[in-house]
Amino acid sequence: MKAFLSLLTRDLRLAARDGGALGTAFGFFLIVVALMPLGLGPDLNLLSRIAAGILWIALLLAALLSLGRIFETDHDDGTLEVLATGPLPLELVTTAKALAHWISTGIPLALLAPLLGILLNLELKAYPVLIATMLAGTPAVSFLGAIGAALTLKARRGGLLLALVVLPLYVPTLIFGIAAVSAAAGPDGLTASFLILSAISLAAVALGPWAAAAALRIQMQ
Amino acid sequence: MRRIATQPLQPTIFGVTAVQLIAEQLVINRGGRTIIEGLSFAVSSGEAMLLTGPNGAGKTTLLRGLAGFLPLQFGSVRLDGGDPDKSISEQAHVIGHANAVKPTLTVRENVVFWARYLMDDDEVDSRVARALTHFQLDDLEDYPAGYLSAGQKRRLGLARVLAAIRPIWLLDEPTVSLDTVSVGLLAAAVNDHTKNGGMVIAATHLPLGLERTKQLQLTASSARMESSQEIHL
Numbered sequence: 537m538k539a540f541l542s543l544l545t546r547d548l549r550l551a552a553r554d555g556g557a558l559g560t561a562f563g564f565f566l567i568v569v570a571l572m573p574l575g576l577g578p579d580l581n582l583l584s585r586i587a588a589g590i591l592w593i594a595l596l597l598a599a600l601l602s603l604g605r606i607f608e609t610d611h612d613d614g615t616l617e618v619l620a621t622g623p624l625p626l627e628l629v630t631t632a633k634a635l636a637h638w639i640s641t642g643i644p645l646a647l648l649a650p651l652l653g654i655l656l657n658l659e660l661k662a663y664p665v666l667i668a669t670m671l672a673g674t675p676a677v678s679f680l681g682a683i684g685a686a687l688t689l690k691a692r693r694g695g696l697l698l699a700l701v702v703l704p705l706y707v708p709t710l711i712f713g714i715a716a717v718s719a720a721a722g723p724d725g726l727t728a729s730f731l732i733l734s735a736i737s738l739a740a741v742a743l744g745p746w747a748a749a750a751a752l753r754i755q756m757q
Numbered sequence: 758m759r760r761i762a763t764q765p766l767q768p769t770i771f772g773v774t775a776v777q778l779i780a781e782q783l784v785i786n787r788g789g790r791t792i793i794e795g796l797s798f799a800v801s802s803g804e805a806m807l808l809t810g811p812n813g814a815g816k817t818t819l820l821r822g823l824a825g826f827l828p829l830q831f832g833s834v835r836l837d838g839g840d841p842d843k844s845i846s847e848q849a850h851v852i853g854h855a856n857a858v859k860p861t862l863t864v865r866e867n868v869v870f871w872a873r874y875l876m877d878d879d880e881v882d883s884r885v886a887r888a889l890t891h892f893q894l895d896d897l898e899d900y901p902a903g904y905l906s907a908g909q910k911r912r913l914g915l916a917r918v919l920a921a922i923r924p925i926w927l928l929d930e931p932t933v934s935l936d937t938v939s940v941g942l943l944a945a946a947v948n949d950h951t952k953n954g955g956m957v958i959a960a961t962h963l964p965l966g967l968e969r970t971k972q973l974q975l976t977a978s979s980a981r982m983e984s985s986q987e988i989h990l
Contacts, residue, residue: 542873546862553861614855617826618917621846622874757827 547636642674665720679744775802810975816960856914860903
């Protein structure tokens with residue numbers, strides 16, 4: 537447990553010191569969302585109808601930018617091999633690193649989303665639901681992303697490959713994330729969509745580390 | 758392919774009995790080529806084994822195979838004595854070509870992380886202090902590691918072996934970019950380790966001034982190892 541916590545705090549500290557990763561993700565999120573009204577025209581009804589979808593897609597793309605860093609720097613400087621000789625099984629190493637990614641990138645992006653909702657004329661009563669669904673859905677983004685990051689670790693120009701591997705895995709998260717926000721604006725309030733979204737996240741948290749660890753074992757040979 | 762006479766097992770600081778690392782009939786492939794073929798040797802507590810041989814002879818491959826990073830095509834590596842619940846790699850420090858140093862963390866934070874991560878006890882502070890002092894990194898401890906010179910970074914990477922106590926050290930070219938003083942520090946650490954019953958396997962080109970050593974010479978002949986011999990120094 538001590539080893540797990542020390543790895544988690546080290547990753548969070550590295551994320552805070554590097555800064556650039558989160559800054560890039562934030563900037564990208566902002567720009568993608570800001571471009572939408574420019575491209576679609578100032579039709580407020582249209583924008584508010586598609587706001588949830590745009591915010592979710594932009595969040596996935598922004599998170600994608602930072603996924604590569606989960607294992608890449610540790611692999612390049614030899615840290616990953618030493619981590620593998622530690623007391624933690626590789627499954628817990630990947631858990632700690634994906635968790636650190638969620639805390640350092642997923643949560644900040646989810647909290648930034650409502651601010652960008654203003655640009656898209658998102659309905660007022662959808663704001664709490666938007667934050668809730670994004671907080672519930674982003675663990676899946678980090679933990680599924682860790683699988684892709686581990687698989688593409690040694691690939692040259694792995695960034696594009698990473699997008700191809702990971703984005704299809706995000707489809708269920710995207711569908712139910714948007715469905716949950718849309719449903720909340722209707723008469724029923726929070727619905728099954730939110731529960732399914734949470735279930736997807738829990739499944740990703742439970743299974744992602746195993747798949748990522750298996751991929752790392754192959755990559756490290 | 759001779760077996761080395763085994764030494765009687767004696768108590769050490771690392772456990773009840775001394776450990777012995779025994780490799781038998783190792784075959785390791787790398788990228789489809791057989792790099793190590795039919796190699797057997799044994800190293801006991803208190804011994805340092807130097808791997809020598811030309812570039813490409815398989816020194817790194819052998820060390821990575823022992824550490825469990827590369828699959829063995831054939832043969833076995835086992836540990837007599839030691840902690841039966843842990844794999845060899847969990848009882849070994851592996852110092853590879855890369856230093857595993859984070860540039861944005863300070864020197865002390867780097868060492869503290871490895872001390873905490875690799876070993877769970879309440880003596881983290883004393884182990885960190887020992888590692889920093891031995892490798893003469895005291896003055897640099899609050900300095901971000903990214904600003905260190907190559908030799909200082911190497912010393913910081915090596916400090917890991919003292920930051921956590923493990924019986925087996927697998928060192929791959931540990932002296933790269935070290936000056937003569939630093940090589941002396943490393944040799945002192947290795948000699949201390951073997952004196953206390955530890956075991957060291959090091960691939961190196963330099964005579965390090967080590968005590969209690971033996972040598973395993975790997976030869977490269979069309980990237981295959983034809984024979985191996987052990988010499989007691």
